[in-house]
Amino acid sequence: WSPKLRLKVFLDSSIMAARLFGRLPRGLAALGATSALGAAAFTSTAWPVSAVAEEKQPEVALSPKEWKPFKLAKKVTVAENDKTGISTVWLRFSLDSPDQPLGLPVAACFVTRAPIGEEKEDGSKKAVIRPYTPVTTADYPDPVGTFDLVIKRYPKGVMSKHIADLEVGDELEVKGPIPKFPYKANMKKKIGMIAGGSGLTPMLQVASKILSNSDDKTEVSFVYANNSEEDIIMKDDLDDMQEKFSNFKVHYILDKPSDSWTGLKGFVTEDVVKEHLPEPSDNNWILVCGPPPMMEVPFPAHQSFAWRQRLHCIVQHIQWFVKGKCPP
16 A cells, blocks of 8 residues: 555544544644645545544632632722721732632632731731632622632721732732532522621622522522611622522611611611511521621521521631531
8 A cells, every 4th residue: 555545544544433432543633734744635535523622621729728829910999988987999819820710619718818917926927817708790600810809998907908908919818718508509499698798798609609500590688788878899780680680689778878878777687587588498598697796686586486597607707617607
């Protein structure tokens, strides 16, 4: 046989093997791509090739075993409350590559660390560690390439002030994920949510996962408490989600509303819970997240009509994460 004929037979038989076993011999792709071999002369008789290169999936950015630094890429002050001195800051941090996944399952958070605590004997400062949940939306439920934090900067805050005061190019140490509970589509018929202030972010994480999946029919009712209109985080996004998705309802309640406020007023009481959240049932769930004073508000209300046993808590304090249980 001539060399060209032998090459044709080799190519045809190799492509047949690829169709049968889903794999081409090493070097065949490069061989077939070289025009000097005259492969174009065989295309009318050769077997068609459908080969997909195996791409190595990028490693996730987070690590539960080591602290990793992430650089601040963008920062925007979203709101400022002159009366309280509290401001809300949106920050975007870059991962190692644009296609790298963060690696944060739902529902989970990560912890941040910074040497901003009390001074030690050697002159250095103790590390302060706080948990945070990145911001997600129904259009962006799984962060890739970057992750966003929305921070409430409190005048007496320690970590909140540190993160909010970071400048573009500064780094933040992060470790995680820290799982809260493994959410699965349609695991509950209805989910009620109660949150205050920055307690919004873990709720938004769960809601975003639900709403981004058209097969998930879970109904979500969210009672979101704040002091004033200026303190409501991501109101435009929440309103947009409510408009787009029939299975998501948000109810704002303000402690110190303006005279023009037409929404709920006061605190999260038993009446508010009964009216706007799902009824007690094994098919329903209530998620709660907020500062310690708020965590104390809904529980007595729930206790009075036997919801205590059916609560699943997402709380902000690291000791509750580690213990894996709700506060008393």
